[in-house]
Structures are given as C-alpha cells and as structure tokens.
Amino acid sequence: MPNPTAAMLVIGDEILSSRTRDSNLHHLAGQLTAHGIDLKEARVVSDDRAAIIDALRALSSSYDHIFTSGGIGPTHDDITADAVAEALGVSIDVRDDAKAILMAYLESRGSEATPARMRMARIPAGATLIDNPISAAPGFTLQNVHVCAGVPRIFEAMVAGVLATLAHGEPLLSQTLRVERPEGEIAGPLGELAARFPDLSIGSYPFSQDGVFGANIVVRGHDGAAVTAAMMELGQIFPEATA
C-alpha cells in the first residue's frame, strides 16, 4: 500500500516579505519523513482570504493530509480558521469546549477574556481540537486539514499531537555516498542506475570544498533491500566513494 501523502500550507505575509524566516516546513518535512507520510508539496500564501481558500481547496482535494501553520491568533489578520471553514463548506462559531480551555488559561494567568482572545475559540463545525500545551489556544483538524499555530514551539507541539493519531507508513529510508568527482562526471552512470531502480529516488547534491568538486549521492526509498542493492552498485561504480 502506498504511503499517505501530505502537503503543507504556510500562511503569513511575514514570510513573503522576508521579515520572518519560516522554520516550520523543515520541521514538518522531517517529522513526516520519519512517520512514513510523503510530503509532496508546500505552499506559502499571504494573509489573504481568497488566497488561503484557493490553496486549501486545491491541496485538500489532492493529498491525504494538509498541515497549515499560522493565522490562528487573536488579531485582525488571523483569518485562517474562517478561511478553512469557508474552503471546506462548514459554519464556524465560538465553541464551548475551546472557550472553556481559553478561559481556564486566561484565569490562571489573571488575564482578561477580551473579544479578540475569544476569536481564538472560533472552531469550524465538526472539527476536532488539537491540544496546545504552550499557550492553550487550540488548533483543530477539519476533514483532512490540520490547522496549527505559526509560532514554531507551538507548531511543533501540535504536529506531534496530530502525528500521534495518524497511522505510520513505511518510513522513507535514506543512504548517502560522498563522491569527490564533479557532478558532470557522475551524472551519466547515476542516470543509468536511476533507470534500473525506478522505485527509488536517487538524488545528487553537488558541493565544492577546499577546491574539490564533489557530490553527495542520496538514495531514498521505502524498500530497504532495494536501497541496499543500489548502494552496493554505487560502491562498484565509484570505488573511491565514502559513506
């Protein structure tokens, strides 16, 4: 059975204006790879309702799981929850269980339950809450869309919570060989090898270091025996290579 597929949608003007450097994509990619879910695509859009809705509809109909980051705070530009509800055609309102979680947290800190904060209890109909162990305001899963906070610490905690509920696929196995020859010389034999192993992903990542041109050859796949067989052939083609 093929692995489940996933996509990520990063929401926020601050990424596209370069104010903030996104780190959530790299984190999610690593977690999904380890969990055996194949991350196929990522998109970054601004805090624009139409842009979020268009991207959500395209991604949620194409992949098994969509993870979003950003836009679920208390301010006027936090419009992700409403956009998700509209994209998936359900209503949205303040929900009692989310409100109770927020109120308990605010009371414990002596903070006021402002209308802005209560916006964080708006949850689309039919969604399941995602626990936020850092600052209480929950994320949610609606159909195949997992809506997470943008702050990296909270995003990471929410992803861990979601992944604990999802079936593992076959983890993607990966082996690397370092060859100190320019990529233009290894490309020919590498292409032939890739053609013989169509179910593996064989990538080549060039480097230059202290005047030496080389490449790291990375063999990835779900079938451990095939990965090993390809690595052994690589060792014969490039006997000088190092792991």
Place this chain on the structure above:
Amino acid sequence: MPNPTAAMLVIGDEILSSRTRDSNLHHLAGQLTAHGIDLKEARVVSDDRAAIIDALRALSSSYDHIFTSGGIGPTHDDITADAVAEALGVSIDVRDDAKAILMAYLESRGSEATPARMRMARIPAGATLIDNPISAAPGFTLQNVHVCAGVPRIFEAMVAGVLATLAHGEPLLSQTLRVERPEGEIAGPLGELAARFPDLSIGSYPFSQDGVFGANIVVRGHDGAAVTAAMMELGQIFPEATA
C-alpha cells in the same frame, strides 16, 4: 500604478524530505521587497515533471514574475528546463551560445564535456540566458519565468542578474513597534487601526521573553506618509511602546 507581483517555485525532493533546508525563498523575499516587487506566493514541489508543469502554469498565468530554483544541473533528476519548455509550449534543445559558455568553462578547468554536462546547455526556444558567474552553466528567462540554480550562491547571483534588468516598484516600507502587552490585549485597538488604514498591512508578531509577553507590531506599505501616520496613532494607543 500597483507594484509588479511575483511568485517563487522551489523544485527539489531534498526540501520536501528535509534533507536540505531551503534558504532561497528567504533570500528572494528580501531582494524582491527591496526592489518593490510584491512576492505573493511560493510553492515547493518535488522533482516530478507533472508537478512542476502544473505549478508553473498556475503561477505564470497569475503573477508578473516567477522565479524558480533547482533542477538545472547535469543529473537525471534535473528536469526543470524541459518542464518549463513544456509548460510554456516551446521546444527545447542544446543552444550554441549556452554550449559555448559551458565548453569554455570546462576547457579552462581541463574537464570533459560529458553528455550529462551538455544537458546544461539545453535552453527553451526564445529564452534569454541568465549569467552564472560561479560555475558557468546558465539559467534562463522564458516569458515571465526566471529559471535559476538551486545552489544558494548561484541562485543569489542569478537573482541579482535578473533584478538588474527589471523595473523597480515602490519599495515596501516597514516600521516596527515593540509593545510589552500580550497580543490578546492589543488585538482590539490594532484591528480598529487596520480598518482605518486599508492600504497598509499591519501585522502583529507575538513573543515571550524572560516571562514578559509582548508583540512586535509591523506596519508595511508603499505610501510613506500613511505608514508614518499609522505609526503615530500606534504611539498614542500604546504610549509605553518602543521602536
């Protein structure tokens, strides 16, 4: 006149598998912001012909400029040039000027002109070459798509080359105010301010530092007078704030 718009397409399995952390998006976002071109969207896709073509068609019909990174090296998984040609409906073949550039570079290094290396001289019909001052193999601009290398040093040089040929828009101006109050308390007045300045982007980026909860409020826009007016109002709303 509104600023030109742009999108980025990052091509590469290595980003989606977490082997490599992309840095080109953040770099491009900063350069475009400074140049007065509004980056509206970014996508990351794998080294998959259909995925690249679908994304290119969607982006190139929606934005003024598309920058791609990755997939123009000599190996079998470098399929960007062919995918761009197919997406935009033009033919592709080895082109004499690109070949001459590559041959001169290879000769100067005493390297062999392997068939794999000659793939890097495949250029879609009608494209303009983008200079590669690092390792010679050129990028190219076809219609509104600027095809650049994925290696960050080369990507950055190619982006600089392309931007030198594009008209400047109004640079996006940005001012920041630091408020040591939790985001839930500033969200109300901030939303009212944003409603009064619809042409500005007013964002709030929460932080917690040494037990203090606060937010950086960022006002962005092309109209300097409006940015200043909004900042002055912010100073009245939050008199304790610091720049």
